[in-house]
Amino acid sequence: MSDYSSHFSVSRFWKKLRGGATKMGVDLAYSALVLYYALQDPNMPSWAQAKAYGALGYLIFPADAIPDWWPGGYTDDAAVIATAVAAVAMHIDDDAKRSARSKLRDWLGDDADGATLLT
Template identity: 50%
Template sequence: MEDSKEKLEQQITVSGKHFSEEKFWAKLARYAKKAGSSVVYAVLLLYYTLQKPNVPKKVKATIIGALGYFILPIDLIPDFLVGIGYTDDLGALGIALFQVAMYIDDDIKSKARTKLAEWFGNKVDTTDIDKKIN
């Protein structure tokens, strides 16, 4: 398991070059429903944290790597595999969320929930992820 986590962290670091705002929003618009609300909420938390001016560059690099991994069409578990395709994406996003949690404030969560509601409606439960980053 530890070896798998290390591989995922290495992949996150390499994946940063794949991040762009255009690719990010295009992937979200196309795959939000398939990825599921947990993955999308994690992605949005990272994205909105990236936009904060007071977040250190090293933290932003972690976020860009995780978002780049999400955008990357080829990853450890192909996204098109029904039921498990976004498992590795959620793992990568979870690692990044844990590392940047101290920069995720109520404003970030509110923005992420508002955007999340556009795809999934207002009844999405974000409690599990919120507990992990508090």
């Protein structure tokens, strides 16, 4: 797969997640948020940062393998995010998970409580 990290931007990430958290599903939204918040840790190694930025860049890239507006359009995004989460799992701390769940709760209320990491 190509490197999509150059497609990542903070503003596009927040726009995509804020507007599409329900449509993409709580598990995908939660996992993407966990990756984002894990990137805030200055101790995350550069190889893990590259994986996370690449996955988040793929999520917000408008012309990925399956367009998001097609039925099942987030399937490829979920696979990419799950692969990144699994690869960097040892660098995801509880603070990142708490921050992600809190943000998801802000957007979705109680629907966020059942969200789990894609792996």
